[in-house]
Amino acid sequence: MKHFSQIFILFTAIVFLSSCSENKKQNVKESDYTIAAFYWPAYHYEPRSEFLFPEKTGEWEIIRNAVPKEERHQQPKVPLWGYLDEANPKDMDLKISTALEYGVNTFIFDWYWFEKAPFLESCINDGFLKANNDRMNFYLMWANHDATTYWDVNNPRVDSVYWDGEVDREQFDIIVDRVISNYFKEPSYFKIDGEPVFCIYELNTLINGLGGPEKTKEALDYFRQKTVEAGFPGLHLQSILWEALPSTIEGVPGDPIKSQDDVLSYFGFKSLTNYCWAHLQNPDGDYEVWGDASTDMWGGFRDQFSMTYYPNITVSWDANPRFPFKAGYINNSTPQKFEKYLIKARNYVDENAIKPKIITINAWNEWSEGSYLEPDITWGYGYLEAVRNVFGSAN
Template sequence: MNDKTTKLTAIFALSISVFIYACSPKLSKNRVAKQDYDVAAFYWPAYHYEPKAEFLFPDKKGEWEIIYKSTPKEPGHAQPKVPMWGYLDEANPKDMDKKITAAVAHGVNTFIFDWYWYNDGPFLESCINDGFLKANKNRMNFYLMWANHDATTYWAKDNPRKDSVIWKGSVDRKQFDIVVDRVISKYFKNPSYYKIDGAPVFCIYELHTLIAGLGGAEQTKDALNYFRKKTMAAGFPGLHLQGILWGALPSSLVGVPGEKIETQNKVMEYFGFNSLTNYCWAHLQNPDGDYEKWADLSTNMWGGFSKDFTIPYFPNLTISWDANPRFPYKTGYINNPSPAKFAKYVEKAKAFADAHPNQPKIITVNAWNEWSEGSYLEPDTLHKMGYLEVMKKAFIK
C-alpha cells in the first residue's frame, strides 16, 4: 500500500468515525436520545426554596422538610424515606444535572413537570427555569402538566388551618389568556419541549376545575380554541391537549346546545383533546395493601380505557404509594413494593404500547421524585438504583 492509499484510507476511516459520532444519540449531549418508547416521568418541583411557600416550609428546603421529619405511623411502616443522593436543590443546575444525567442513562427521556398558577402568578417554577432549562442542554424532553388543583394546608403537617384552601387552582378567562402567552413563549418555543407530530403537548390535571373557573363548558371550549390558535400563530402545526384520566375528568356536561355529552369520551371529543394518560394508580384503585394486587387491578383497566375512548390512551406506571408524610393521621399505603415486582408492569406497559401501533409509544411514570407520596424512581437508601436499573434494562438497547 503506497503513501497516497494509506492517507486516503485514514481519511475515510476518520470520516466514518465522525459520521458515527454525529449520528449516535448516545454520544451526543446536545440532542435527545432516540428510543423505541418515550418514557415520561412526572416531576414534582417542590424540593427547592420557594418564597411563596416559606410559611409552610421554614427550613427553606421545600417539601424535603416533611420527608426528613417523617415518622412511622405504625410498627413496620417504612418511614422516613431517605434519598441516596441527599436532599438536592433542584433549582441548582448542578444538582439538576445529576438528575438529567441519571434519567437519560436509564431510559427516562422526558420529564412531565407539574406546573402551577396561583394568585395570578406561577408557583414552583424555579425548578424548571433555574434548574432544568439551564442544565438540560437538549439532552431530554419535557412538557407541562397544569396541576390546577387547589393548594391546601395538608402540605403543612403542623399547620393549624387543616384542610383549608390556601390558593385556588381555578382561573378566569383573563388569567387563562396570560397562562397561554406564558407557556407558549417561555416553554413551547424551547427546542426540548415535547411534541407529537410537531404539536406541543400540554396536559391538564383537573378539567372540571378549569371549566368551573372559566364559567362553563362553552366558555372553556372557546378558551381552548383560543389556546390552539395562539399556538399555531407561534409557528406550530397545532396544540396537543392531553387529559388526566381519573375521577376529576367529567363524565357529562350541561348547557351544551344541541348535544348530549354523557360520557368521558364525549367530553374529550367536545373540547378537542388529543390523548389521555393517568397520573398515578392511586387515582384508579385504593392505595392500601399489597403492591402486586394493586398493580394488577390498575393495569387491568388499560384495555377498557383504550376501548372507551376514541383518542389514544398512554399507559401509566406507578412505583408505589405512601402519602403519610403529608398527614398527621395514618392514611393507606402500599406494602412491599420492589424493583423486581415493578419490572413486571414495565413489560406490561411495553406490550400495551406494542399492541397499539397506530399511536405513539409513550409510557408515563409516577414519578421521578414524588417522595412525599412514596412513588419515585430516584434512588433511596433501601433500593439504591434498583428502579432505574429496571428502566435501563427495559428501554436502553
C-alpha cells in the first residue's frame, strides 16, 4: 500500500510538472507577437536643441513645467522613475529590462536627420546600444518631418521651421550608408524574413526633397541595392499611414497612380502601420470614442492595401505641455480600457493570419504628447501590466 501511495504521488507530480510545462509552452507561444513601441528620443541632452531646452535635459523641461489648461486637466504628468537620462546606459537598462518583463520586445526609434547631420541619436548610440546586449529588438522610423516651433512652448506660432525635413540625393545616400553600417548590422536590429525593416514617416517630404517620384524610386532602389550588398536578402520598407502618405503622384510614365496602395506599390513598400490614432481621428474627448473610431478603420486598411497592415494601439493624447494655449486632448484613458484595444489588436492579427504578428504601440515614452507606457505616479505600471495581461512577458 505504501508502495502504491508513492507511485500515486510520483504520478501526480509528473502530471503537475507536465501541466506547468504546457503552460510555459503557451507563454512561449504568446511571445511570438512582436509588441513594438515607438520611442521618442528627446529626453537627454542634445547640443543642437539647447536653445529650446537650456536645462540640458531635453523635453523633460516642459514636462516638469506643464500646467493644467482648465479644471480637471491632468497636468503635469509625473514619471514614477523620475527624469531619467536615456543616453545613460544605466537608465536605459531599466527601460529595456522593464519593457521585456512586461511584454514589449521591440523599440521603434524615431530617427532624425537635419542640416546634414543626425539629431537625437545619442539615445540610441550611447544609451540603448550600450545597454541592450542584444536582449531587445529595435528598428528605425525616419521621422523626416520639419522641426517647427511645435517644439518650442514659449513660441505661440507653430508654423515656422527650425530645420527642414527634406533631403537631396547626396544626403539620402549618406543616410543609407549610415543606417546600414551603424544599425542594420546590429544583431538586434529587427528583420522580417532576414530583411531589415526601415520605416518612413512622411513619404510626401521624401518625394519633394529628392525631386519627384521617379528620382525617389531610384533612391529607394539604391537603398535596396546597398542593403543587399551589405549581406541581407533585401530591404523591408514600411510606411506610416496618414495624410503625409499621398494618394496620387504625378509624373510617373505609364503608371496611373490613383490610390495610396498604388503609391506604396510603386516605391516597393512591403508593410504599413500608424504612428498614433491622432493621425486617424481628432484627438479631443473621450478615449473609448476615439479608440473605437480609430480601430474600426482597420478593416478598411486591410481591404485597401495589397501590403500588410500592422495595427496600432495608442495609449492616450495630450500635447498641451508643448503649447502656451489649450489644445484638444483625450480624457478618460485607463489601463483597463487600453487593454480592451490590445485584445482587439491581437484578435485582428490572429483572425487575419498576419505574419509576423506585429502590433505597434504609441508609445513607450511620448510624455509631451501624453501617450506613454512608462510608469507614472497616477497609474504606476498599469499600462504595462495591460500589455503583459494580453501578451505575456517577453523574458
